[in-house]
Amino acid sequence: MHVIESGNVAAATGVKLARVQVIAAYPITPQTPLTEKLSEFVESDELSAEYIPVESEHSAMAVCIASSTTGARSFTATSANGLLYMNEQLHWAAGARLPIVMCVANRGVGAPWTVWNDHQDTVSQRDLGWIQLYCSDHQQIHDTVLKAFKLAETVSIPVMVCYDGYLLSHTYMPFDVPEQAQVDAFLPPFKPTHFLNPEEPRNFNTVTLPDVRPDLHGNTAPGYMEIRKTLHSDLRAALTEIEKIDGEFGEAFGRGGDPFVEPYRCEDADYVAFCMGSLSYQLRDVVDAMREEGTKIGVIGLKVYRPFPDAAVRDALTAHKGVIVFEKALSYGNQGALYADVKSALYSAETRPFVHNYIVGLGGREIKTHHLYDALTESIKNEAAIGDEPQWVGLKL
Amino acid sequence: MRQDIIEIRWHGRGGQGAITAAKIVANAAFKSGYNGVVMAPTFGTERRGAPVYTSLKIAREKIYDLSPIATPDMVVVLDHTLLEEVDVTHGLKEGGQIILNTPKSIDSYDFGAHRLSVADVTAYALEAGLAPGIVNTGVIGAFAKATGLVSRELLREAIRHEFSAMKPEENARAAALTYDRTVIGGA
Amino acid sequence: MSKEEFCSMISVSEPGPGDGGNTGSWRVVRPVIDLEKCIPAKTGKPSCFNCWLYCPDAVVTKTLPPTIDYTYCKGCGICAEECPAGAITMVDEASFTKEEK
Ligand code: SF4
Numbered sequence A: 001m002h003v004i005e006s007g008n009v010a011a012a013t014g015v016k017l018a019r020v021q022v023i024a025a026y027p028i029t030p031q032t033p034l035t036e037k038l039s040e041f042v043e044s045d046e047l048s049a050e051y052i053p054v055e056s057e058h059s060a061m062a063v064c065i066a067s068s069t070t071g072a073r074s075f076t077a078t079s080a081n082g083l084l085y086m087n088e089q090l091h092w093a094a095g096a097r098l099p100i101v102m103c104v105a106n107r108g109v110g111a112p113w114t115v116w117n118d119h120q121d122t123v124s125q126r127d128l129g130w131i132q133l134y135c136s137d138h139q140q141i142h143d144t145v146l147k148a149f150k151l152a153e154t155v156s157i158p159v160m161v162c163y164d165g166y167l168l169s170h171t172y173m174p175f176d177v178p179e180q181a182q183v184d185a186f187l188p189p190f191k192p193t194h195f196l197n198p199e200e201p202r203n204f205n206t207v208t209l210p211d212v213r214p215d216l217h218g219n220t221a222p223g224y225m226e227i228r229k230t231l232h233s234d235l236r237a238a239l240t241e242i243e244k245i246d247g248e249f250g251e252a253f254g255r256g257g258d259p260f261v262e263p264y265r266c267e268d269a270d271y272v273a274f275c276m277g278s279l280s281y282q283l284r285d286v287v288d289a290m291r292e293e294g295t296k297i298g299v300i301g302l303k304v305y306r307p308f309p310d311a312a313v314r315d316a317l318t319a320h321k322g323v324i325v326f327e328k329a330l331s332y333g334n335q336g337a338l339y340a341d342v343k344s345a346l347y348s349a350e351t352r353p354f355v356h357n358y359i360v361g362l363g364g365r366e367i368k369t370h371h372l373y374d375a376l377t378e379s380i381k382n383e384a385a386i387g388d389e390p391q392w393v394g395l396k397l
Numbered sequence B: 001m002r003q004d005i006i007e008i009r010w011h012g013r014g015g016q017g018a019i020t021a022a023k024i025v026a027n028a029a030f031k032s033g034y035n036g037v038v039m040a041p042t043f044g045t046e047r048r049g050a051p052v053y054t055s056l057k058i059a060r061e062k063i064y065d066l067s068p069i070a071t072p073d074m075v076v077v078l079d080h081t082l083l084e085e086v087d088v089t090h091g092l093k094e095g096g097q098i099i100l101n102t103p104k105s106i107d108s109y110d111f112g113a114h115r116l117s118v119a120d121v122t123a124y125a126l127e128a129g130l131a132p133g134i135v136n137t138g139v140i141g142a143f144a145k146a147t148g149l150v151s152r153e154l155l156r157e158a159i160r161h162e163f164s165a166m167k168p169e170e171n172a173r174a175a176a177l178t179y180d181r182t183v184i185g186g187a
Numbered sequence C: 001m002s003k004e005e006f007c008s009m010i011s012v013s014e015p016g017p018g019d020g021g022n023t024g025s026w027r028v029v030r031p032v033i034d035l036e037k038c039i040p041a042k043t044g045k046p047s048c049f050n051c052w053l054y055c056p057d058a059v060v061t062k063t064l065p066p067t068i069d070y071t072y073c074k075g076c077g078i079c080a081e082e083c084p085a086g087a088i089t090m091v092d093e094a095s096f097t098k099e100e101k
């Protein structure tokens, strides 16, 4: 059934259909309407879950860690400084291998204070050991939430579903909401591989020593480094699962099909714009306009940022003359984080396109379509001159 | 860039229900075959009573650009007192439409080349049995009549759906009364 | 990969003496129970056992008299702190001969 609702409601609807069991959240703009909606669902018995109001984001994640450890499907959501306040617990959730799902309505990070959209919050959290998925519209938000639970519970790694604050969280557009029975068939109840069970007492996440050590039975128990290496290799292996789950989702709901990168008019393109989130859709209009003028250009939206699908990115980009990476975040003092990742993925390619970096829309600075047009035109024209420095779009300096 | 998108800007005051009004029209438009529907409220803080606006874009094909409307084809004004505070015609295209809730007659306004339609939505809503100041359902009756973008029937359906728990009949009647009494001016 | 193959590795242990590794090697002071003062030892009745209850490494037995497994006792002194009879003294490890250790 199609409904016209906000992106936050699209997320909440997905969470409800996923039959989540524990929700713990603290309000922060622009995420708040999502968890408000969930509390309504719980209050009206449309969703049978524990809703635990907490006094901070740090506690929200701590509650999810606890509830997930008992084997309950757990969810939270946040934005910007709230996400960063969770930081220590986020590392914990990943290392403890808890399949928590969290929505992040992307917002710039203070100081200076801003409530508007960019990607600095989640991009700065790329090294947590969480999976990070990015959405371009409301349907993707809704679908990605469903896929995220399945993915998290398959690979025992927490998943962040990221979508642009305001631009997606607060805009309204139509999206399809599947039947509960369809979702139940796709997403079976959570069966944890390990959980707190009074019948079989265990200590979880006890201190590890620099080296491996014998356990109670004299067997070798892994040390910190072994456990961390496994997290990394499982994240890499999760790429295969992402693809598989995307396929299963497609069979069940008839949507999806581009698990890692979503290309638009790229087949014969000389140049490709590359970015994450709703910007990749906005760029489609620019691509259409430039195509009409004769420029062979396309755009690719990246849907999975961690684990970084470097092979898919390389395959998608290597055949073009130039790649223009637009991002709403920066690794301050260096360059765009995504830009660096793209370049590193291309390093082993036989032919390498030029790669440029454009920083856009920080703190909600409106991204005008003609700004994008100008940036792309400039990038193509001044290929050699632009170099490695990030270029700033819409800056009033 | 795209020429096929109809852009409608809704001017109201915080709490007046401009978002709901736009959402109802969005639903009705979607049902009548506009697959591209995007509604974007003012991003950021909203204060009850302060002027706010909501962007609604509709097109036959999916819409990808979520940025606010700069050059609307139509503006809907939920409250004529807003005219003193906001330039509702800002960016309005040549020959663009203005739909205005006002108790005054159409002759008391001059919007140059723009086409004005007026209705005393506040009065008709009261007459329909709504509480004083509930104008958002009435004003979309005026919108439907003036623009012809959505039919009276689809609108009725969309209103009853949106207000299923809150005076659906009265809200639908407010829209119907306004629809029938909207005065449409020339350019 | 199967669900079981993922997450083959976290830090998890069964509760029991030694689940934190060879913690006996950490000890610089050793808890010694004075059986003259220990309530269950003195009365011959199973009572008190605060030391058993509070020991974070589960190395004290709930027996008559209570005993301590020095392979894993880390010497934290919680038992001595919690003993209502003042029966446990923390004694410098250096004062024990090699054999006693
Ligand atoms: S706490 Fe003290 S008195 Fe109680 S059982 Fe232990 S040693 Fe004995």
Ligand code: SF4
Binding pocket: C031, C054, C055, C056, C057, C058, C059, C060, C068, C072, C073, C074, C075, C076, C077, C078, C079, C080
């Ligand atoms: S000092 Fe006492 S409490 Fe601490 S580990 Fe040894 S027996 Fe247990």
